Amino acid sequence: MMMRVFEALGCEVIDEPFYAYWLNATQRVDDPGYAATLAHHETDWRRVAEMVITAGRNAHARSYQKHMAIHMLAEVDLGFMTELQNCFLIRHPAEVIASMAAFRSLTPKTTADVAAAAYLVGIPQLERIFDEATRIQGGIPTVVDANDVLQRPSAVLAEFCQSVGLPFDPSAPIQWAPGKHPNDGAWADEWYQSVFATVGLQPYQARPSRIPDALEPVLEYCLPSYERIAQHKIKGFS
Numbered sequence: 001m002m003m004r005v006f007e008a009l010g011c012e013v014i015d016e017p018f019y020a021y022w023l024n025a026t027q028r029v030d031d032p033g034y035a036a037t038l039a040h041h042e043t044d045w046r047r048v049a050e051m052v053i054t055a056g057r058n059a060h061a062r063s064y065q066k067h068m069a070i071h072m073l074a075e076v077d078l079g080f081m082t083e084l085q086n087c088f089l090i091r092h093p094a095e096v097i098a099s100m101a102a103f104r105s106l107t108p109k110t111t112a113d114v115a116a117a118a119y120l121v122g123i124p125q126l127e128r129i130f131d132e133a134t135r136i137q138g139g140i141p142t143v144v145d146a147n148d149v150l151q152r153p154s155a156v157l158a159e160f161c162q163s164v165g166l167p168f169d170p171s172a173p174i175q176w177a178p179g180k181h182p183n184d185g186a187w188a189d190e191w192y193q194s195v196f197a198t199v200g201l202q203p204y205q206a207r208p209s210r211i212p213d214a215l216e217p218v219l220e221y222c223l224p225s226y227e228r229i230a231q232h233k234i235k236g237f238s
Contacts, residue, residue: 001195002089002149004176005157006064007183009166013064015185017052018071021045025073032103033187040186045073049080062166069129070122078132085164086133087142090229093123093222094209095147103191107214114217123222130229143233150204156236163234175200 003013020041023034031037042048055063065084072078100106106117118124133141142163148156154170161168179196180188188196211219 001198001201002146003064003066003183004181004195004198005149005174005201007181008174008176009161009168011062011064011166012055013066013181013183014052014055015066015183015188016068016071017042017048017065018045018067018076019185019187021048021076022068022071022073030104031187032190033185036186045076049077053080053083068122069125070120072125072129078129081129081132082136086129086136087144087160087164088126088130088133088229089144089146090126090226090233091146092209093121093219093226094211096121096123097211097215097219097222098209101211101215106218107212108217114221117215117218118221121218121222124225126229127225140232143229145230145233147204148233148236150201152236153201156234159234159236173200 003015007013020037020043022028023031023037024043028034042051052065055065097106100121104120106120108114108117115124130141142160144156144160153174157174158168158170160166176199178199180192184192
């Protein structure tokens with residue numbers, strides 16, 4: 001959804017450029033869109049890093065890049081982040097776990113499985129990336145909570161855009177064409193069907209995320225990383 005928002009704001013959008021690398025490295029053959037993703041996207045993380053640095057240096061003044069913490073395996077050198085303006089879009093772990101459980105098996109059987117499941121969700125990896133962004137910037141990077149965008153879109157987006165130097169007109173509607181967009185990844189048909197049905201931000205509706213008892217240890221593992229970063233999120237209050 002946020003790719004659609006920033007596409008509407010005039011940015012070039014780049015959809016999970018490290019996903020094919022991660023799929024190939026981890027051999028997650030059961031992930032939806034596995035074959036199509038490897039067939040159409042770069043699997044060498046070094047080449048991906050070079051691509052994301054040069055992205056947006058064309059007709060677009062900015063590129064909005066959707067990166068996933070889960071894709072940044074330990075071998076990935078985060079040095080490419082020095083060439084980018086790094087921001088963090090977060091969601092409460094309960095929501096992420098509930099969403100991810102529909103696509104990937106997360107239920108732990110042993111104590112070791114709890115950590116493995118948490119890393120499959122991707123939230124613990126955020127700390128390494130957040131710390132690197134903080135070091136590069138010399139201060140706390142911009143953090144946005146997805147639900148805050150849905151609840152107060154104009155206010156939150158205005159504050160976000162101001163923080164990154166992107167023009168924003170709160171009176172202009174943020175709209176887009178329905179269906180698949182050209183810059184969607186090869187996995188889009190498997191993952192983005194709900195987004196395909198949208199033409200703009202929908203009114204916020206609170207949906208309590210209930211996760212099975214078996215996944216509670218995964219949530220507890222993820223919460224400290226989330227809470228540490230969430231304390232820095234922009235509020236978007238006038």
